[in-house]
Amino acid sequence: MKLYVCWGTFPTPRPGGHPCANAYHALKEAGWDPEVEKTYGLGVLGSALNPTRKPVREATGQNMVPVLITDDGEVIQDSKAIVAWAQANPAAGAERAS
Ligand SMILES: N[C@@H](CCC(=O)N[C@@H](CS)C(=O)NCC(=O)O)C(=O)O
Secondary structure, three states: OEEEEOOOOOOOOOOOOOHHHHHHHHHHHOOOOOEEEEOOOOHHHOOOOOHHHHHHHHHHOOOOOOEEEOOOOOEEEOHHHHHHHHHHOOOOOOOOOO
């Protein structure tokens, strides 16, 4: 699976946490080891100034990250949706959180 993030998965002081970090850690906690693709840029700058977000645009039609593309090709956009997906879909062999 591929997880498209902004500049990384580091913590930030943002209330609710850094969305890309939240998505990444939820996947790790569910036993997944996502391939992390840093897209850099800045979503609000639009498509022309975000060439590295092209795969995100192609998958979702917009520039915001995080975006998860599962091994089955399912596209999940928005950190909360990715966290919910991770909790509902633990990796094979991973213990389901109680
Ligand atoms: N509601 C979205 C917010 C996502 C969000 O703010 N993502 C940041 C990166 S962590 C972003 O894309 N900021 C502007 C940008 O860099 O494009 C979510 O939780 O996924």
